Amino acid sequence: MSTLERSWRTATTALLFALTSSGLAIAEPTAPETEVREVVERYFRADALGSAEELKSVFSRASILEKRGSQWVRVTPEALAAHASRVVPDESRRVRKVESLDAHSTEATVVLSVESPRDRRKERLSLRPGEGGWRIVADRRETTSKPPPAEEMRSLRAEWMKPVQPFRLLGNVHYVGANGISAFLLTTPAGHVLLDSGPVEMLPRLERNVEALGFHLADVKLLLNSHAHYDHCGGFAELKRRTGARLVASEADGAEMERGGRGDFAYGDDYPYEPVTPDQHIGDGERVELGGLSLTATLTPGHTRGCTTWSAPIEEAGRRYDVVFLCGLTVAPFKLTNNPVYPEVASDARRSIARVRSLPVDVMLAAHGFWFDLTGKASRLARARRSGAANAANPFIDAGELGRHLDELERDLDQALAAQERSRAP
Secondary structure, eight states: OOHHHHHHHHHHHHSOOEEETTEEEOOOOOHHHHHHHHHHHHHHHHHHHTOHHHHHHHEEEEEEEEEETTEEEEEOHHHHHHHOOSOOTTGGGOEEEEEEEEEOSSOEEEEEEEEOSSEEEEEEEEEEEETTEEEEEEEEEEEEEOOOHHHHHHHHHHHHOOOOOOEEEETTEEEOSOSSSOOEEEEETTEEEEEOOOOGGGHHHHHHHHHHTTOOGGGEEEEEOSOOSHHHHTTHHHHHHHHOOEEEEEHHHHHHHHTTTTTBTTTBTSSOOOOOOOSEEEOTTOEEEETTEEEEEEEOOSSSTTOEEEEEEEEETTEEEEEEEEOOOOOTTSOOSSOSSOTTHHHHHHHHHHHHHTSOOSEEEESSGGGTTHHHHHHHHHHHHHHTOTTOOOTTBOTTHHHHHHHHHHHHHHHHHHHBOOOOOO
8 A cells, every 4th residue: 555545544534424415424434435435535636636647547447438418428547537637727616525425345336526617527436346446447427517607697696686675774784785795884973884885786776775774875984895705895996986985804805806806716717896905904803983883803714815704882772782794604615625726715714613603792794695584584673663562673683693603604614524525735
């Protein structure tokens, strides 16, 4: 057994996993599972490094069928190896993972996927043991193309930019965004703070929402950002021109804003927006203040390198509530291991989850409405206010919601790490 094979065996034995139809659960793997996963890791490595020699080594006179159109075409291992000659340019965005693994003493079946920015390949592998160990004896593979980024952007905007009646959420916090893309207006006598702009196409609706609540976009003095993706800061350049407001962002996400979203570690250049330069960089634990309002920045990298969770004490009916505006900690769809562009993505996300758990919270809000049941709670809040009951509960006040959301994110991260290719030595 080579040093590399021993390192794979040590790593796979140490990481306990079981793959089920409903997801991944932690369990002690059997010996065949461990050995089969080693072969899969060697296959992943060959695919990632463009190694023809390693690719051929994991196949044993394999029957390889590739779907082309409506036909299944037989391919030889040598033909596959001929295409594996280099590391592809988008390797940092290729996510390889095991969808399911069923191993017995004499045979095993593995379903895996390799997702790139432009397509998704799904393979069903059959493996059998021999004198030289387990090898792949059959591979049925099918590749499907993804819609181009511009089409995906149109689809997301149609789905996430449906109108929502603006409303006062709590104290001086108002919701002025869309159903799936959040924007929050925090009002003060000295001017207002706008947290996130949405994409530039959302600005007309955002302005109508602000005006409908009796405020004016021209009175916005501070622009804050959750993270530097087009659907959260794509309108900042235009807003700065129109309002003269100061834009505050973390240093890392400020750099991405200056690039107009290009060079994002997860999305590359797929979702650009008009570049904009922040007027101020905010550090972890630092505050911005306006008209008696104080917002604290907690840097929570992972979803972006400079993802920023904001928090503020908000007064309502003589009582103080701790409100957390969660940046977004979703990283499970990203390449979490062997990522040459952002090697720390998984560890950063785990630290960010732990950091957010330490924040005092009565109300959890977030960069996407579906993360905190925006439309459902808004409907219940409207009914409660129409009832006129003095003791009507505000459904947004839920001290346990953030913890439940973080538990879900942590499970997603654990499952993604168990499914994705194992970390390899540099």
